[in-house]
Amino acid sequence: MKKNLTYIIALAAIILLGFLIQTKSYIFYSEPVLRVEEVEANASEQTQKIKGKLLNQKGSVTLETTYYENESVSPLYRKGNQLILQKSDNYWRVLSMKRDGYVFILIGLFILIVLFISGKRGIRALIGLAINSGLLLFFLWLSQQNSRLSLMLLMVVFTFIAVFVAMGTSYGFKKLDGRKIFGTLVSVFAAFLICLIAMNLLKDEGLRYEEMQFITRPYRSVFLAGLLIGAIGASMDNVVTIISALDEIRAQNEQLPLKKLVRSGREIAQDTASSMINVLLFAYLSGAIPSVVFYLANGWNFSEVIGMHLSLEILRTLCGGFAIVLSVPAALFAFSLAEKLGRRQER
Amino acid sequence: MSVLICLTLILMGLMLLIFQKSAIYMITGTFANFVLFILLLYLFSKGLPVYPLTFLIFLGVTVVTLFYINDFNQKTKAAFLCVLFFLVAFTLVTLPLIQLVKVHGFAIEELDELQMMDFSVSVPFNALNLSIILMSFSGAVIDSSIAVSSSTYEIYRRTEKLTFKELVASSMTVVHEILSSTINTLLFAFMGSSLALIIWIQDLNYSFLEIINSKAFVGELLISLLTGMAAVIILPITSLVSSYIFYHQYFK
Numbered sequence: 001m002k003k004n005l006t007y008i009i010a011l012a013a014i015i016l017l018g019f020l021i022q023t024k025s026y027i028f029y030s031e032p033v034l035r036v037e038e039v040e041a042n043a044s045e046q047t048q049k050i051k052g053k054l055l056n057q058k059g060s061v062t063l064e065t066t067y068y069e070n071e072s073v074s075p076l077y078r079k080g081n082q083l084i085l086q087k088s089d090n091y092w093r094v095l096s097m098k099r100d101g102y103v104f105i106l107i108g109l110f111i112l113i114v115l116f117i118s119g120k121r122g123i124r125a126l127i128g129l130a131i132n133s134g135l136l137l138f139f140l141w142l143s144q145q146n147s148r149l150s151l152m153l154l155m156v157v158f159t160f161i162a163v164f165v166a167m168g169t170s171y172g173f174k175k176l177d178g179r180k181i182f183g184t185l186v187s188v189f190a191a192f193l194i195c196l197i198a199m200n201l202l203k204d205e206g207l208r209y210e211e212m213q214f215i216t217r218p219y220r221s222v223f224l225a226g227l228l229i230g231a232i233g234a235s236m237d238n239v240v241t242i243i244s245a246l247d248e249i250r251a252q253n254e255q256l257p258l259k260k261l262v263r264s265g266r267e268i269a270q271d272t273a274s275s276m277i278n279v280l281l282f283a284y285l286s287g288a289i290p291s292v293v294f295y296l297a298n299g300w301n302f303s304e305v306i307g308m309h310l311s312l313e314i315l316r317t318l319c320g321g322f323a324i325v326l327s328v329p330a331a332l333f334a335f336s337l338a339e340k341l342g343r344r345q346e347r
Numbered sequence: 348m349s350v351l352i353c354l355t356l357i358l359m360g361l362m363l364l365i366f367q368k369s370a371i372y373m374i375t376g377t378f379a380n381f382v383l384f385i386l387l388l389y390l391f392s393k394g395l396p397v398y399p400l401t402f403l404i405f406l407g408v409t410v411v412t413l414f415y416i417n418d419f420n421q422k423t424k425a426a427f428l429c430v431l432f433f434l435v436a437f438t439l440v441t442l443p444l445i446q447l448v449k450v451h452g453f454a455i456e457e458l459d460e461l462q463m464m465d466f467s468v469s470v471p472f473n474a475l476n477l478s479i480i481l482m483s484f485s486g487a488v489i490d491s492s493i494a495v496s497s498s499t500y501e502i503y504r505r506t507e508k509l510t511f512k513e514l515v516a517s518s519m520t521v522v523h524e525i526l527s528s529t530i531n532t533l534l535f536a537f538m539g540s541s542l543a544l545i546i547w548i549q550d551l552n553y554s555f556l557e558i559i560n561s562k563a564f565v566g567e568l569l570i571s572l573l574t575g576m577a578a579v580i581i582l583p584i585t586s587l588v589s590s591y592i593f594y595h596q597y598f599k
Contacts, residue, residue: 029556046467071473072466073458075449084560096455096560102448103559103568110572117583118526125527129534136538137545144549162535170527198354206349213457214547214563222543230539233532240528270366271497274373274416275490276532278380282408282486283536283574285384289391289482290451290475296392297468306385311351316540318354325361 007116014108022082022101026055029084033098034061036081043069050077050094054085061085063092072294128169132162136229151217155225159188159232166236183239183327183334184232190330191235191322192228195315207315208308211291223312230284230316231323234276238327239334242269246335258339262332269328280320284313376416383407384482397474405434405485412489421598425589426496430488432588433581438481441573451476454563456547480573487533487578494525495585503593511594518586529578537571 026033038051048067053060063085066073074094077083082098114122139158143151163184168176199207209219245268246261288309295305362370387404391397409430413423451472453461499518503509509517538545544567548558558564592598 066466068467070452070466070468070470072452072468072470075452075473096557096562097449099448099450099560099565100556102444103565106444106448106569106572110576113576114526114530114579117579118523121523121527125530128527129530132534133538137549140546140549144546166531170531194357195354198357199350202348202350202353204350206351212543213460214543216547216550219543222546226539226542228539229542230536233528233535237528237532266365270369270373271417272494273366274377275412275486275493277373277377278408278412278416279486279490279532280536281377281380282384283483283533284540286479286482287540287570289388289479290470290472292388293391293470293475294464294468296388297470298464302389302392306388313540314351315354318351318358320536321358322354322361325358325365328365 007112010112011109014112015105018101018105018108020101021104022098025100026082026098029056031095032057032061032085032087034083034085036077036079036083039077039079041067041076043067048074048076050083052083055082061092063094065094124169128166131165131169135161135165151221151225152228155228159228160185162229162232163188163236166232167240171240177243179331179334179338180236180240180243183243183331184236186334187235187239187323187327187330188228188231190326191231191319194322195227195319196224206307206311208311211308212312227316227319230280231320234280234320235323235327235330238269238272238276238324239331241272242328242331243335246331258336262336265332265335266328269331273324273328276324277317277321280324281317284316284320285310288313372416376411379411379415380408383411387478387482391475391478394469397471397478401478401481402434405481406431408485409489412486413493417493421593422497422500422589423493424598425500425592426489426492426585428592429492429496429581429585429588433488433492433577433584434481437577437580438477441480442477445477445480445569445573446473448565448569450562450566450569452562454561454566456561456563480570483570484574484577487529487574488581491525491529491578491581492585495521495582496589499586499589500593503590511590514590514594515587518590519583522582522586525582526579529582530575533571533575533578537567537574541567541571 033055034050034052035055036050036052040049042048046066046068047064049062049064051060051062067076075097077097084095084098086093086095111126114126116122118125135158139154143149143154163181164176167181167184171177204220209223212219212223215222242265246265249256249261249264292305292309295309296302359370359374362373366373383404387400390400409427413427413430417423495518498521499514502517502521503514506517544563548564553561
């Protein structure tokens with residue numbers, strides 16, 4: 001009961017603190033922050049007229065910004081919203097809505113929920129998540145600083161380290177299992193290579209890079225790097241499940257021949273593999289929903305739009321699918337190899 | 348030949364080779380889910396109401412994944428109940444937060460490419476944002492739920508004379524195992540797909556305050572974290588509900 005009370009207090013604290021940041025953090029901003037006091041939306045002229053008071057400077061501001069009834073570009077602002085502004089040539093422009101407090105609540109809730117459900121194991125998972133996110137940023141920073149280092153090469157190195165970190169934080173660095181790491185790396189790189197070779201041989205036919213957003217570097221290399229990283233998690237999950245289950249069976253029956261073990265491994269993987277592919281399918285595809293609907297509403301042809309917006313996401317799913325399916329032979333191979341090597345050492 | 352068709356064929360071949368007969372269910376089931384997703388897009392474009400349609404397609408995906416790809420049995424029936432309950436509860440709880448952050452619609456950074464488009468077309472961007480989130484976690488929630496429900500069933504079947512409390516306790520150990528691997532799977536998937544955005548933010552030297560307020564970044568973060576939360580929260584729910592169902596033998 002005491003534990004639950006702590007969590008309830010923490011929950012209340014996160015939400016309170018979040019709203020406090022949302023309303024009061026304007027003192028940290030160098031750009032002017034406006035509190036909206038009156039909004040006049042004019043749908044036919046596609047503008048909204050905003051009146052408000054500046055919070056971290058003196059004075060009040062009236063400005064006009066775009067507004068479409070469907071809120072495609074900017075939402076309809078309401079009284080009490082805070083906006084970050086920029087002044088250029090005596091003309092006020094909305095840079096963005098202020099969202100910092102809500103981001104705090106979102107992250108806080110996520111951490112709290114993981115801790116509530118899984119306690120110490122949850123802390124480990126979160127630490128792994130934080131280290132790997134930090135590492136990714138570090139490697140991307142390296143590639144930004146040294147244009148001679150290829151992004152792809154750096155992401156390959158990141159893959160190796162990220163697998164170590166994820167395994168170490170989830171299952172303990174002392175108990176790092178060479179078979180699981182080996183199996184994961186083999187299946188991730190095999191999946192990636194299959195996709196890369198197919199893309200090269202077929203000269204990217206059917207892939208539509210032009211709808212990739214946020215491009216500051218050669219788009220193909222950015223996409224390939226993402227393709228590799230996206231496959232890591234799913235394959236690691238599968239490899240760990242299979243090898244742990246085989247260990248369990250082996251512990252109960254030491255005489256069981258390897259062939260039968262391999263069959264059990266395959267059966268275990270069957271249950272997890274297809275639902276894992278579905279996890280990736282929906283996690284990747286769903287982001288495209290509004291763009292697809294928007295293009296269709298603009299009168300574009302259905303199959304054209306689907307090809308344009310989903311081709312890269314489908315390729316990501318396929319690469320993940322390869323990683324998941326290949327993790328079965330990779331895990332079985334790693335398991336039996338270790339067993340054979342172990343026997344040889346015993347002799 | 349298109350890269351996608353070529354790779355799909357190779358993947359199907361590999362699945363048949365490794366999983367033999369049951370690969371047929373996996374392939375057709377995954378394909379059915381994909382068709383459901385395309386159907387969702389098509390019906391949205393015909394102007395059908397977003398919320399009911401999203402719920403309907405979500406249910407369709409759940410039915411296909413649980414009852415077709417897996418099997419129609421106690422385990423999947425328990426998982427189905429949990430997913431259903433969770434979908435309603437989670438939507439009601441997170442809807443206010445989604446409304447507050449207002450990340451629907453296009454980000455400023457995307458507008459340059461869209462200059463040719465008519466922005467005033469009738470597309471309900473606000474509602475579609477919820478649809479993204481629900482569809483994004485649909486796969487993960489179903490996966491988590493069936494994993495816990497089948498492990499709980501195995502524990503119940505193999506160990507006799509467990510009390511309800513003991514059953515829940517052993518089922519919760521499975522929850523802890525699954526939790527970290529689920530988080531990792533989603534983390535790397537979202538890292539991979541938002542790599543372009545992260546590089547963009549780094550290359551254009553966004554300040555910290557710019558990042559945490561920008562629609563593009565907060566939008567990605569919202570989807571990733573809500574998907575993560577959903578995949579995690581469903582775990583103990585399924586553990587409790589399925590223990591209860593198996594213990595009282597409701598679906599026998």
